[in-house]
Amino acid sequence: MSPAGRAVGDRGTAVVIGGGPAGCLAAWALRGVARRVVVVERDRYPDGTDFRAGVPQGRHGHLLLEAGHRAIEELMPGALAELLAAGAQLVAIPSGLRVLTSVGHLAPYDSEVTILSCSRPLLDRTVLDRVRSEPSIEILEGAEVVGLLGSRQGVTGVQLRERGREGAPVTDLAAELVVDAAGRGTRSGRWLIGLGLPSTPVERIDAGVAYASRFYHRPPGREDQLALDVQTRAPEHGRFAVLLPVEGNRWLVSLGGMRGFEPSIQPQEFEKQLGELRDPAIAEAIAGAEPVGPARGFVPGPSVWRRHERTDPPGFLALGDAACTFNPVYAQGISVAALGARALREAARRHGALGPATVREARRAICAVTRHPWVIAANEDVRFAGTIGGERGPVVRLQHRYLDRVLARATTDATVSAAFHRVVSMVEPPSALFRPSVLGPVLFGR
Template identity: 50%
Template sequence: MSTSEPAGRGTAVVIGGGMAGMLAAWALRGHARRIIVIERDHYPEGPQFRAGTPQARHAHLLLEAGHRLLEQMFPGIRDELVAAGATMVPMASGLRWLGPAGWMARHDADIAFLSCTRALLDHVIRQRVRAAPSIHFEQGTNVVGLTGGPYVVDGVRTVARGTGVRRVIDAEMVIDASGRSSALPRWLEELRCPPVAEERVDPNVIYLSRLFDRDPDTDPGFGALYLQTRAPLHRGTGSLLPVENGRWLCSLGSMAETEKLSGEQGFDTLLSRMRDPILRETIAGLTPAGDIRGFRPGVSVRRHYQRNAPDGLVVLGDAETNFNPVYGQGMTAAAFGAHALHAAVAGVGGIGHDAARVARAQVAAVSRDPWLMSAGEDARFPQTIGGPSGALARWQHRYLDRVLSHATHDAAIAAAFTRVMSLLDPPTTLLRPRVLAPVLLGIR
């Protein structure tokens, strides 16, 4: 049975109602007559965690490039989030950042990141999206397959959770934004589509996180804290981020991790692996505001749907490229993808197959640099499976090591590196003369 006019003309289906799905639906407003978001969960009424996003209980931040795009898409959203408890943390003055070579130098930069729980960010954006008259939601529904054939996708097959009612929804465009657990490769195989090329990197990461009540009478001397690894000697990473309701969110990670760490003992083990005691000292004596939560994100994958996906299909967010979460790129990359989708449908003038082809190419283009950055860093650990290797990768690592060393005392280089990590500038900007000359010549 179909819920749309024949062949689904004018209808776009978005699989997944998380961050990437919400942004995709919003990006299609004004270009699709009807946008149907299919979400397997039922949304909570307020900013609460839900089962379908287990990663949401861990540190999330929206980088400068991401919240600039979010403000462009949803004017006033930054003020709305801050009013709801989010914090804008200036990268130069508010973040204490221990890089692989030492503490980042103080520098002048109009760059910040937005810090709050993922639950709050999802809720505020969801409220905006659900108010759009052309966007409709089917909650408590699983997508179990696609309709069409090897060359064209023209709809989805669904099953309602609980009742088992099966439906077919025709669509002119199908967007998979279902995240890391996307079943799209299997669905395409069922349609006898050729396999999609993949790049895979497995850094074997584990995370443990806990909320703490902040002490309003104590100034820790920073707005947020970020401790990076120093491969291959150290594999622990930690962050302390301000979130709503007067709390800190402490997330600890470990690379190349094979131990089954959990609970208080696991949390203390990861704390002991931090390169500096500042994180342990800051949370010592604070009151926990929740249980310790664990998460293994699994293998990072980049899928090249731009090469041979069938017409009518676009893939966004973690379903297209998912990263090691330690670098904080995921939500900003999802915003890049949604912006690319909007540019494609606006440029073509609709949601047809031409728009889908353009969107796939543009989404792949905007996910390339974040992927190269995260995969390149993961490859520093000898236990990592996959990732760039060879002479070029070794040269890049050596050069970046020198950049990071200079960033501990050279404000200009620290500022340039911060812009790259904030996804405002491509990594190639670190090869410009202002950075290249002092790094290669050893000028201090």
């Protein structure tokens, strides 16, 4: 354990559990307010831009929606240019992303809305390098948090030990603020109960999603075909696939489905299943393309929203997947984490400290930026017969009917198409779909 593992005075010290994008963005958000930020990461980072074992979804598609890459650029000016210079692709919607929705292709229009597409290692490395450049942030690699310090009245630090060394001593690291950015495997709920606090309320929905992904070299002359997205239409076990441009002149192809469909990682079967989709465009695009390594599968498990704002004590905050784990089909997770980190920065700067006022404001703001993406994803998940959990009452059915009308109208109406894309890109709230310019055509247009 480095000297940072010794207990210190907590004034102005923040500990961030987890050194992925959410944790690094949270650490960066606290610079200038926290005197010292310590990021505790269980893994050892790889040399260069490579996959790491502690990110099981790292070999699959990762997108930053418009709101997400805007938030990262606001937090880390110049990060977007660094990603693009390293080969990330900024794909315009809808001109650069050909999406086949349940009702067809949506109407084209001139748009400023984009998605940022790159491999997870490139995103991780870009954010990590920026954090490493900040003297007030230190990173403990190969260390794990085994508990929280404090009581029902508040969290006052963490207990640490070196990971992988039998009998390693546990040391205390005092902190004014502990940020849980440990991802979907977070254990903070158990630790908070250990301090005498009630269980964190959760909302859970499980569509049984599973997917497989494989990289391909992009053939010469195919640079004009940027991205493809084939969405599901059947409610039984919806199948979907995406083809995304990533750095290294490669495509990342992901095939998946909800409960009842298990994508194959066997090469021939993987490509056969792509060809069996309702649109064979992706299978046709990769025909003859050279694979880069094998296909790899992943089952992310249920979506879980941990309602920390209802029970958590002072001194503790959760963001990213540690706060809300989304169905990755909707590409919301990293963007919501970036918005949460931006909210943390705004609260910390407004109050100029790490104390209870900052935590309360940041917690409310993280809940607010999570709510709309959660509702959108959960409402779509319950369309599938195999989904466990989620609301299915008359209000949700009414929302389904209205959204179906929005999509149908968006196939021919550019204004409605633009509004829909801005909502799913988290640039505008779902209420934008009820503005007169959208409501009128949806309800009364042919």
